[in-house]
Amino acid sequence: xxxxxQSPSNKVTEKGKDVELRCDPISGxxxxxxxxxxxxxxLEFLIYFQGNSAPDKSGLPSDxxxxxxxxxxxxxxxxxxxxQEDSAVYLCASSDLGYQExxxxxxxxxxxxx
Amino acid sequence: xxxxxxxxxxxxxEGQEVNITCSHNNIATNDYITWYQQFPSQGPRFIIQGYKTxxxxxxxxxxIPADRKSSTLSLPRVSLSDTAVYYCLVGPxxxxxxxxxxxxxKGTKLSVxx
Numbered sequence: 001x002x003x004x005x006q007s008p009s010n011k012v013t014e015k016g017k018d019v020e021l022r023c024d025p026i027s028g029x030x031x032x033x034x035x036x037x038x039x040x041x042x043l044e045f046l047i048y049f050q051g052n053s054a055p056d057k058s059g060l061p062s063d064x065x066x067x068x069x070x071x072x073x074x075x076x077x078x079x080x081x082x083x084q085e086d087s088a089v090y091l092c093a094s095s096d097l098g099y100q101e102x103x104x105x106x107x108x109x110x111x112x113x114x
Numbered sequence: 115x116x117x118x119x120x121x122x123x124x125x126x127x128e129g130q131e132v133n134i135t136c137s138h139n140n141i142a143t144n145d146y147i148t149w150y151q152q153f154p155s156q157g158p159r160f161i162i163q164g165y166k167t168x169x170x171x172x173x174x175x176x177x178i179p180a181d182r183k184s185s186t187l188s189l190p191r192v193s194l195s196d197t198a199v200y201y202c203l204v205g206p207x208x209x210x211x212x213x214x215x216x217x218x219x220k221g222t223k224l225s226v227x228x
Contacts, residue, residue, distance in 0.1 A: 004157075033216070042220040043158070043201065059215060091157050102148075105157025 002026075004106035006092050012112045013082055021077040021109045025094030032075050033103060034067055035091040043091065049075060082113045118202050118219035125225045132189045134222050136202030139183050147178060147185045148203040152221070158201060162187070189224075197226045 005024045013019050025032050034046040046059045049069045060067070064082075069075040079086055089108040095101035119137040126132045138147070146165055150158035162169055164176040164185070175188040189196060205216040 035218075043218040045216040045218065048216065056215065093157070102160040102163065103150075103158075105150075105159065107155075107157055 004092055004094050004104050006090075006106040006109050008109060009107065010110045010112075012114065014114050015084060016081055018078065018080045019082055019111065021079075021090050021092075021111070023075045023077070023092030023094075023106060025073065025075070025092070026104055027073075029094035029096055029104075030072065031095040031097065031101065032069055033093040033095075034075070034077050035093070036061075036088045037091060037108070038088045046077070079111075082111075084113050087111055087113045118204055118217055120200075120202055120219040120222045122220070123223040123225065125227060126192055127227050128193055129191050132192050132196075132224060134187045134189075134200055134202075134224070135184055136187070136204075136219055137184045138202070138204045141182050141204055145204050147176070147182075148205075149174070149176065149185075149187045150201045150203060150218075152199045152201065161200075192224075192226050194226050194228060197224060199223050 004026055007022045011019055030051055032049040035043045036046055037043050047054050047057055047067050051072050052069045054067065064080045067075060067077045077090060089110050091105055091108045093103040093105045095103045124134065146163055148163040149161045151161050152158040162171055162174050162176045164178050166178050166182060169176045177186045177188065187200060199221040201221045202219040203216060
């Protein structure tokens with residue numbers, strides 16, 4: 001079917017507010033990844049899901065960040081009490097079986113915290 | 115974690131072959147090397163993946179020496195449309211039982227000049 005989709009495409013929020021970013025992976029892909037890309041920077045790995053399980057959450061920048069995946073499909077990245085340094089593009093990717101498989105990236109959500 | 119190092123930028127004229135090298139001195143035995151291409155305002159796109167020696171596809175070649183401490187992405191006869199940022203990815207790297215990390219390089223900005 002379609003590629004990886006993310007919503008919203010853009011999000012502007014005020015410092016201290018909570019935000020939820022959504023990722024719809026390619027249908028049937030068991031692995032899902034979240035990355036953060038600050039302006040002009042490389043990709044920072046945040047978390048990986050195999051099915052609904054995230055074996056390692058240590059890549060999340062702080063305890064204000066959390067992620068979940070339900071039904072082996074949609075994933076939500078939640079940032080609580082947003083800070084200005086959270087402003088970045090948040091990219092989601094999925095792959096067929098696991099981490100050594102080709103990752104297909106979504107277009108990203110551009111988050112701006114004022 | 116397998117840290118990667120790439121040149122920040124490269125310039126090339128159209129029609130030339132471009133070689134981008136990524137250093138990954140502490141690559142682990144089960145790590146693969148993957149290269150992605152990213153255009154502005156888009157998510158990265160898979161180019162090529164390898165474990166050792168040489169891999170070639172319709173877009174690029176990937177050269178990996180026997181010690182696997184570096185890899186070189188080769189783009190034959192580049193065109194203006196190859197202007198993009200190229201990322202080297204090494205992974206997975208296990209930091210413990212059930213732990214998992216992916217490490218992208220900071221990317222090489224390739225500018226193709228007419």
